[in-house]
Amino acid sequence: MNKGILVYAEVTSDCYLHTVVFELSNKALELSAKLDNAPVMALLLIKPDLINEYKEAFQKSGFDKVFYVVDERFSKYTTDLFATAAIQAIEQINPEIMLIGATCQGRDLAPRISTALHTGLTADCTGLDIDEKGKFAATRPTFGGQLMATILSKNSPQMATVRPKVFKPSPMDVVRDTAFIKLSVNLTNFVSRTEILELSKKIVNEINTLDSAEIIVAGGRGMKNSEGFGLIKQLADKLGGTIAASRVAVEMGLAPQEIQIGQTGKTVSPKLYIACGISGALQHTIGMNCSKKIIAINTDKDAPIFGICDYGMIGDAFEIIPKLIKML
Numbered sequence: 001m002n003k004g005i006l007v008y009a010e011v012t013s014d015c016y017l018h019t020v021v022f023e024l025s026n027k028a029l030e031l032s033a034k035l036d037n038a039p040v041m042a043l044l045l046i047k048p049d050l051i052n053e054y055k056e057a058f059q060k061s062g063f064d065k066v067f068y069v070v071d072e073r074f075s076k077y078t079t080d081l082f083a084t085a086a087i088q089a090i091e092q093i094n095p096e097i098m099l100i101g102a103t104c105q106g107r108d109l110a111p112r113i114s115t116a117l118h119t120g121l122t123a124d125c126t127g128l129d130i131d132e133k134g135k136f137a138a139t140r141p142t143f144g145g146q147l148m149a150t151i152l153s154k155n156s157p158q159m160a161t162v163r164p165k166v167f168k169p170s171p172m173d174v175v176r177d178t179a180f181i182k183l184s185v186n187l188t189n190f191v192s193r194t195e196i197l198e199l200s201k202k203i204v205n206e207i208n209t210l211d212s213a214e215i216i217v218a219g220g221r222g223m224k225n226s227e228g229f230g231l232i233k234q235l236a237d238k239l240g241g242t243i244a245a246s247r248v249a250v251e252m253g254l255a256p257q258e259i260q261i262g263q264t265g266k267t268v269s270p271k272l273y274i275a276c277g278i279s280g281a282l283q284h285t286i287g288m289n290c291s292k293k294i295i296a297i298n299t300d301k302d303a304p305i306f307g308i309c310d311y312g313m314i315g316d317a318f319e320i321i322p323k324l325i326k327m328l
């Protein structure tokens with residue numbers, strides 16, 4: 001057993017290391033400190049001649065070892081090829097803990113790896129820690145978000161997936177003398193059952209800007225109708241931000257599902273999150289409580305959102321937002 005923490009280093013379709021890799025490395029360093037400085041490692045599946053492109057990023061984000069596998073076919077993600085290669089690599093690395101970003105790729109890959117390795121997988125974690133017995137403790141919402149469950153795995157690697165933006169990214173100042181180790185896996189006779197013919201991006205402005213937005217103005221049931229969401233949009237435009245919604249607002253047809261924040265939507269961590277007419281149910285707040293500053297506008301002074309916000313305005317959003325727009 002390598003006793004280390006292995007992070008799956010996802011490469012995006014445009015050949016960048018996914019930002020979630022650095023969020024997981026930051027958390028892995030924290031866990032490593034509680035495990036007698038167990039090595040923080042990465043698994044990278046890349047096409048030939050690319051390793052040098054990534055070296056500096058791994059060194060600066062605190063990785064002790066990077067295990068990489070090279071194959072021409074890794075230029076495009078396919079489930080069976082990546083899973084076959086990853087499983088063989090992990091068997092050689094034999095880590096104690098494995099962390100994977102809950103991206104489209106990670107969500108596809110992680111259960112295949114855990115099934116093949118006969119180990120447990122805790123998906124969509126919101127917290128990771130080492131308990132008093134030195135066991136990896138993965139926390140995630142359960143029972144429809146009514147409870148937070150901390151799950152331990154009997155087998156190893158103890159696996160967890162974490163959505164992007166749940167943890168803070170590495171400040172890129174933990175410089176290590178990273179070892180880059182090339183692994184061989186047997187893909188000689190591998191024939192993929194699938195072929196990617198085309199990748200197309202859904203072009204909707206708010207959806208594409210939400211991930212990187214520094215300011216988000218979100219509306220809930222309290223914004224009532226399209227006029228209310230029009231106000232949200234005007235405020236977001238004034239601030240140079242973008243809009244988002246609670247699940248109820250999506251269900252009311254006021255916003256598309258792609259901009260829903262929360263347990264069954266997206267996780268965001270902007271500099272400023274303005275929650276308008278949103279009560280602050282746990283299923284919503286776990287998608288936005290890492291925002292740097294939260295402002296809530298709500299008529300109900302006892303709304304749970306006031307328990308997590310930095311600034312609260314008690315009052316009718318239909319009166320407050322036009323005033324804010326005017327002031328801005």
Ligand SMILES: Cc1cc2nc3c(=O)[nH]c(=O)nc-3n(C[C@H](O)[C@H](O)[C@H](O)COP(=O)(O)OP(=O)(O)OC[C@H]3O[C@@H](n4cnc5c(N)ncnc54)[C@H](O)[C@@H]3O)c2cc1C
Nearest residue numbers: 220221222246247262263264265277278279284298299317
């Ligand atoms: C399995 C599961 C998954 C879920 N996933 C998600 C998820 O991903 N995201 C999510 O958001 N929810 C999710 N939910 C739903 C969640 O439990 C809440 O029901 C939802 O977040 C409530 O949305 P809301 O705050 O818009 O509405 P409400 O809870 O109805 O709150 C509306 C708020 O608006 C205020 N208000 C009313 N009028 C005004 C006004 N004029 N001005 C200002 N304030 C006003 C009210 O005081 C109230 O606090 C999930 C639920 C389950 C069971």
